[in-house]
Amino acid sequence: MTSSLTHPQVSGGPTGSALLEVDDLHVEFRTDYGVVNAVNGISYTLSAGETLAILGESGCGKSVSAQTIMGILDSPPGFVTGGEIRYQGRDLLQMSAKEQRDIRGEEISIVFQDALSSLNPVFTVGMQIGEMFRRHRGYSRGDAKKAAVELMDRVRIPSAKERVGDYPHQFSGGMRQRVMIAMAIALDPAILIADEPTTALDVTVQAQIMDLLGELQRDTGMGLILITHDLAVVGEIADRIAVMYAGRIVETGATDAVFGAPAMPYTQGLMASIARVDQKGQRLNPIVGAPPNLAALPTGCPFHPRCPRATPRCPTELPLLREVVPGRRAACHYAEEVLGV
């Protein structure tokens, strides 16, 4: 089962040949304190074998958009208020609940940030991995357990055979995340979403987990959506980047291009503020101020209160995500100047 290219390489692009197309997605939370506009019209595509990194400060809607694609948004209070999520051309949001469930885990999988709380404490890891095969493939208990052992081997959990009957609390943080990954890749999904998969781990373990994810992706040719703060990792494995701010994508482009020269002041600030493993010791320059309250977004560009380049135009006119140079899009009135073209 390992290293089989189960999904054909589809070339990405706006023509509809992409594996996943998120189109003008809107999500809001209706809470007692008002409506939280968590996702405000994001669009992106993902092709097979491609890695898309999603960057952005905490609370800008990265997890919510990932959960919406998975169809596991807490609803209520969360509601999708617009847009489409097309998987292989079909809108997931229009499918029946049963059809959606059949795709979950089988075609699109997710790895969460905190493996300890994301695994059920009262079931063995073998049962939790094997459950994928029981649910989607109708395996017997015994076959599911065998498959779980194979997967634990594949994600390099030592002595998998002996540990298949252990419970999550008996594993270290890194091993637990491997269990989560084993579960997510069990059925060779076409798309894997990894939502800050290493944030909760020790630095030494982080690299191992990222290596594993990268390796699995190369072996299986799945599309990977990687939500992370680790710019070094992004530079290493991401083909493209999408930067999010206040529920919007404010810049996208090929990783090298965006890293080389951001086209949006927020991206510049983000690059300067996040520690890069290869630049240890450099002073960090956090972006001044805090992200806006998603229940009361500022007028115009949501970044203008914190933007060093803001002009009177910024608080009045919302900049749309537009092509700045071929293959690069940014949501800033002054993207050309920022980019220096």
Add this chain to the structure above:
Amino acid sequence: MARYIARRLLLAIPVLFGASFLIFAMVFALPGDPIRALAGERALPAAVQAQLNEEYNLNDPLLVQYGKYVAGLAQGDLGEDFRGRPVSDILEQTVPVTVKLSLVALAFEAVFGLIAGVLAGIRQKSFFDSLVLVTTTLVVSIPVFVLGFVAQYVLGLKLGIFPIAGVASGFSGYLLPGFVLAALSLAYVARLTRTALVENLRNDYVRTAKAKGLSPMSVVGKHTLRNSLIPVVTFLGADLGALLSGAVVTEGIFNIPGLGRAVFQAIQNQEGTVVVGIVTLFVFVYILFNLLVDVLYAALDPRIRYE
């Protein structure tokens, strides 16, 4: 685990002695003369009275009486009541009745309490949720004997659905008293289940379960319910005491020849040996049940291990 259970059972022995002595002392301290009360209006001849007092060790000081009782116990003799009926015979007749009644009550609690709690929990703020909230509040605030008499009057006498009293008609005789006995705890079980479920549904692993493509049935029934059962099981174990004392009232109302009624009559007649025998049995069952709860705990939550 086996060692843990053995140690807990050993610990039960001093508890049982302590409990039986306390009960013994309380019955001893009751005012009045049980033998004279037994005889009713007519005064007994002094000689007969003296002989009975002697036979039942009623002239001895408390510690001597208790010592003689324990000595009998060591030979498997639970003593006898003032009519000469061995306490073991009384237990033999009444225990099965109360066990049946308690099991019926426990079944009501567990089944209906859990179902109501789960349905309310997965449909928060729905009509059913509000209905459960109102009903359980009502039940909790009504004394058991009021509920008992009302149920007896309406369902038994007026509508004639259930036997009014006694268990001569067999199993159906247990349903109404079992329900009355269960009502209070059923309400608590429903509330507890609802609260625990709502809380656990917020856990990250529930999101994982959904992300696996599991049906809502599995997400709730498999991945959430088991964790939610832990507080419910704790409650059911601790609640057994309430069930047994509730049996005293319920068996009285429905005239059911069980342990509850027997102990009530024995207290009235100051039948010390009978009271001590039955109440010590209550204590023993209580200890056993709590041990069972701890064992169930470990079965429900693998993070709990006893050495």
